[in-house]
Amino acid sequence: MNHHYPIPDSLTRAIRRTLPHGRLAVSRPAGCPSLPLYLFDPQVLEGPLSHDEAQAVVAEPAYWSFCWASGQVLAQWILDHPDTVAGKRVLDFGSGSGIVAVAAAMAGAAEAIACDLDGDALAAARANAELNGVEIALCDDWHRRPSSLDLITAADVLYDRDNRPFLQAFREAAGGVLLADSRVRDLEEPGYDVLDMVSASTWPDLGEFEEFNQVRLYRAG
Numbered sequence: 001m002n003h004h005y006p007i008p009d010s011l012t013r014a015i016r017r018t019l020p021h022g023r024l025a026v027s028r029p030a031g032c033p034s035l036p037l038y039l040f041d042p043q044v045l046e047g048p049l050s051h052d053e054a055q056a057v058v059a060e061p062a063y064w065s066f067c068w069a070s071g072q073v074l075a076q077w078i079l080d081h082p083d084t085v086a087g088k089r090v091l092d093f094g095s096g097s098g099i100v101a102v103a104a105a106m107a108g109a110a111e112a113i114a115c116d117l118d119g120d121a122l123a124a125a126r127a128n129a130e131l132n133g134v135e136i137a138l139c140d141d142w143h144r145r146p147s148s149l150d151l152i153t154a155a156d157v158l159y160d161r162d163n164r165p166f167l168q169a170f171r172e173a174a175g176g177v178l179l180a181d182s183r184v185r186d187l188e189e190p191g192y193d194v195l196d197m198v199s200a201s202t203w204p205d206l207g208e209f210e211e212f213n214q215v216r217l218y219r220a221g
Contacts, residue, residue: 008127011038011065014120018062026131029099029203031072034079035106037097037128040065042204054207063096064121069200070155070180071096073215075103077178077196078153082107084178088150091115091174093142093166094157098125104153105134113146115139142166149174159183167192176221182212192218 005026015022025041028034040062078085078100086108092101095114102125105112114125114136122138129136139145152170157163158181167189170177179192187194195217 005036005038005131007038008123010123011120011127014123015040015062015065018056018065022062022065024065027203029067029072031069031198031200031203032067032076032079032099032103035075035099035103036131037067037099038065038124038131039067039097040204062120064116064118064124065097067097067099067203068156068182069202069213070182070215071099072200072203073198073217074153074155074178074180075099077180077198077217078103078107085109085112085151089113089146089148090151090153091139091145091149093152093154093170095125096121096155098128098136100153100155101125101136102129102132102134105129105136106132111137113137113139113149115142115145117141142169145173151176151178153178155180156182164189171220174221177219179218179220180215181218182215184216187216187218189218191220193220195219 007024023041024038026036028036085104087110089111090104090109091113093115095101095116098114101112101114152174198215201213
């Protein structure tokens with residue numbers, strides 16, 4: 001943990017709407033350690049999250065305060081392959097903490113856009129971009145996204161099967177798609193090819209089933 005950065009008051013208020021005793025700290029996810037983020041601080045807990053607390057996180061999700069395994073893997077992949085985003089207009093769908101959008105900005109994207117319906121997530125993404133010394137744009141609705149996108153990125157958005165149609169929509173909206181997912185074992189989606197499989201865990205660790213720690217990376221276009 002790194003406590004040298006002041007935590008934005010707006011983010012502290014946001015986390016406490018879900019977990020009254022919640023607190024944020026700057027930490028570096030194990031799967032993408034070069035990128036510090038404002039994330040939930042597990043040191044406020046007596047040990048790991050209890051079952052009830054974990055359920056509260058899932059029921060009233062402050063998704064942005066955890067860095068999910070797929071987001072870490074996709075962000076690190078972008079940092080390792082900056083040519084994937086360099087000079088491109090990139091939109092990260094369901095951006096949560098913003099780690100993928102921030103990574104795209106750091107890797108030289110012409111514009112990196114964090115897209116999320118949750119206003120708290122967008123505030124966190126902006127704060128995390130500032131923390132890493134880059135600028136990102138914000139979009140609060142996929143249906144109001146900018147035109148002329150070069151690349152769509154998305155991490156862990158298939159936990160809800162209702163989101164499956166987005167896979168085709170992504171391909172129609174941009175020349176390329178980078179997808180990371182740990183929930184669907186076989187994507188079986190035309191046009192998507194497996195790039196890699198990487199092990200990672202949610203940060204801070206939620207003690208999820210090991211099967212959710214295998215992240216598959218896909219590329220389309």
